[in-house]
Amino acid sequence: MSAAPARTIQIHDPTLRDGHHAVRHQLDAQQLRGYAEAANAAGVPVVEVGHGNGLGASSLQVGRALLSDDEMLATVREALTTSKMAVFMLPGWGTVRDLDDAVAHGVDLVRIGTHCTEGDLAERHLEHLRERGVEAHAVLLMSHMATPDGLAEECARLVGFGATGVGIMNSSGHYLPGDVTERITAMCAAVDVPVMFHGHNNLGMAVANSVAAAEAGASILDACARGFGAGAGNTQLEVLVPVLDRIGFDTGIDLYKLLDAADLAERDLMTAPPAVDSVAIVSGLAGVFSGFKTRVIEVSAREGVDPRDVFFALGRLQAVAGQEDLIVDVAQTMARAAAEKVSA
CATH class of the missing domain: 1.10.8.60 (Helicase, Ruva Protein; domain 3)
Known part of the structure; x- marks a missing residue:
């Protein structure tokens, strides 16, 4: 009997954006270029770059980045020959002008993030990106603060605004797998666009939660090299990919080159990998x-x-x-x- 065909799932890598939180947004051009080249070589489909809080967020309140948005985008765009480049933006920090600048730098995907009950704040930006013909996803933050049905309703509204994908961030690392299953299942039933899950590892559950999301129908998962990110870090990329492979999901990523990229990230980007302290x-x-x-x-x-x-x-x-x-x-x-x- 032949084995069942692998299910396809896409991995997005925000190491160079979410990881910035862990180093006070101080990555330099050489660090950005080195990791972007390694992720590109491994076949990571999408690499996200920028200040930890997204476009336009470099400030005294949440931290000034070492490089400007323009410098970061230009550096990573040059390094990505096959991987797509993504950016993240929170309305209130970033503006339509920031979006246009990112598009001018050749960004392939824009994510607009809002609090889980405030998707309306993304309407203007999603409509603008739709008019520009740019792939735009909407992401709901602090998603544990909303019910599964509430998240599903927000996602349906965001698709109406022009989102070509929707997702949730487990911004506090509060979820257990059952929580994720309920929410992703409800979201998938409410929309006909790709659904994404972004896990944090505060309770040591990020990989398990990401697997739960995949099994519930999510077609995009976020993960970072060595879990690089705020606090306890994010889902660990080089662990998630082989785990998905073992349970029948195809990511299209070269494992050895991914492990090389993770080794580089630990050596060159961070003082120490995130810990569940x-x-x-x-x-x-x-x-x-x-x-x-x-x-x-x-x-x-x-x-x-x-x-x-x-x-x-x-x-x-x-x-x-x-x-x-x-x-x-x-x-x-x-x-x-x-x-x-x-x-x-």
Whole structure:
């Protein structure tokens, strides 16, 4: 009896975008070029590049990048001879002008991200990209804050705005596989465009969650070399690809060259691979954006409070990316409460 034909799934690699969070957006042109060339050689279909928060986000609030968007795009575009180049944008950081600049640099795919209940914010940008004839996907962040049906409804609305693909990010690493299955199943039933899943590894479940997404019908999975990314990192690319192969999915990626790319990433891009440490675990349990980790640790140390308490407090407030100022407010409130308790 012949084996069943492999199911095709596409891997998108945001190592050079999401990984930027882990190094304060300080990758230089040589680092970008080296990894892009290695990913291209391995046959990774799509390589995403940019500031960790996307086009136009380089700022004092979330970190100034070493290179401008134009410099990053020009460098990576030159290195990608077969792989497609993608960018990410959050409305409010990036603008239509940023999108047009990216298109001028030869970007193949644009992802527009919004909070999971605020897809309407992407309408103008998706319509603009549709008019420009650019492939545009819509991505819902902090997706654990919405129900499966709620995500499905948002995705259907986004397709109406012009999205040629939709997806969810497990921005806090909060999901277990059953959570992913419910959401991807609902989304796939609601739209007739490709569905994507982007996992974070706070609870050590990123690969398992990505497999659950694939089995539930997702046709695009995000993963980064060595899991390079904010906090505990993302789904580990060089682990996910052979796991998918073992369960019958074809990625079209050369394993040995992918392993070479991962070795290069660990050697040249990061001081150390992401780790599922105590603070990352609490971030996942609290459902707080992984990118808050470094800032929470810094502010908590300054104010003399426990960063784990800060994360759980931020979770109760349902803090989302872009609300970094809340970290200071929460930590200072805790410090004052502790001081008042001592003096009482």
